[in-house]
Amino acid sequence: MKIAVLGTGVVGRTLAARLLDLGHEVAVGTRDVDATLARTEPDQMGNPPFAEWMTQHPAVEVLTFAAAARFGEVVFNATAGSASLDVLTAAGADNLAGKVLVDVANPLDFSGGMPPSLFVKDADSLGEQIQRAFPDVRVVKALNTMTAALMADPRLLADGGHSTFVSGDDDTAKKTVTGLLEELGHADVIDLGDISTARGSEMLLPIWLRLWGALGTPMFNVKIVR
Numbered sequence: 001m002k003i004a005v006l007g008t009g010v011v012g013r014t015l016a017a018r019l020l021d022l023g024h025e026v027a028v029g030t031r032d033v034d035a036t037l038a039r040t041e042p043d044q045m046g047n048p049p050f051a052e053w054m055t056q057h058p059a060v061e062v063l064t065f066a067a068a069a070r071f072g073e074v075v076f077n078a079t080a081g082s083a084s085l086d087v088l089t090a091a092g093a094d095n096l097a098g099k100v101l102v103d104v105a106n107p108l109d110f111s112g113g114m115p116p117s118l119f120v121k122d123a124d125s126l127g128e129q130i131q132r133a134f135p136d137v138r139v140v141k142a143l144n145t146m147t148a149a150l151m152a153d154p155r156l157l158a159d160g161g162h163s164t165f166v167s168g169d170d171d172t173a174k175k176t177v178t179g180l181l182e183e184l185g186h187a188d189v190i191d192l193g194d195i196s197t198a199r200g201s202e203m204l205l206p207i208w209l210r211l212w213g214a215l216g217t218p219m220f221n222v223k224i225v226r
């Protein structure tokens with residue numbers, strides 16, 4: 001499958017590398033290809049410059065957000081939540097129309113320092129904001145409740161069988177995403193319902209962030225025991 005991953009951070013890189021390993025054609029989207037490849041400093045999270053990552057993944061195409069959106073049959077939104085609506089506008093509603101958009105972003109607000117708060121919650125969610133802004137896109141919220149390494153390969157945790165969630169209005173789109181999640185190794189994919197249920201998975205972030213602090217590692221996940 002042709003998959004576009006919008007985002008050059010750790011999530012975009014980790015998902016792109018794994019989807020490529022699984023045999024998909026992958027393009028990564030960024031604002032300005034030349035500027036992104038010219039960066040020589042680690043990003044604010046300490047990840048090496050994108051060009052360094054590219055030397056290890058030469059099969060990945062690096063395109064503008066718009067060209068990547070045009071390329072992908074399925075598109076992942078792995079951009080900063082505060083920028084996601086602008087990124088998708090730059091990607092172009094026409095390029096995205098009818099496509100499945102896997103929304104991995106979280107509505108984190110870092111303006112008050114760490115840990116971040118949520119800039120939308122309770123009565124709305126980033127997933128819903130994206131679906132409202134792009135009514136022709138089939139938005140599925142997924143994977144936002146775990147660290148990037150586990151999104152791409154949940155079997156990195158010895159205790160397998162942990163859970164992931166999908167939210168979206170389009171059942172066929174959710175089936176497509178569930179299939180991709182299963183390819184990645186997610187064994188327990190729970191369909192929460194329509195896109196408004198993204199409020200629930202996004203609001204897991206405050207406890208996720210506190211668990212990260214308490215456990216001292218992001219390598220943990222939610223497991224729903226029935």
Ligand SMILES: NC(=O)c1ccc[n+]([C@@H]2O[C@H](COP(=O)([O-])OP(=O)(O)OC[C@H]3O[C@@H](n4cnc5c(N)ncnc54)[C@H](OP(=O)(O)O)[C@@H]3O)[C@@H](O)[C@H]2O)c1
Pocket residue numbers: 006007008009010011012029030031032036077078079080081083086087104105106107108143144145146147148149
């Ligand atoms: N890190 C994790 O393990 C994790 C786990 C769960 C969910 N998430 C969510 O996944 C998303 C990606 O996280 P991340 O840590 O990989 O990267 P990030 O630093 O949150 O986002 C990087 C991407 O956002 C774009 N971006 C940032 N500011 C922008 C702006 N003002 N205008 C346009 N584009 C902008 C960047 O574009 P350029 O490429 O042009 O620089 C880049 O592609 C976030 O929403 C995050 O909350 C992350």
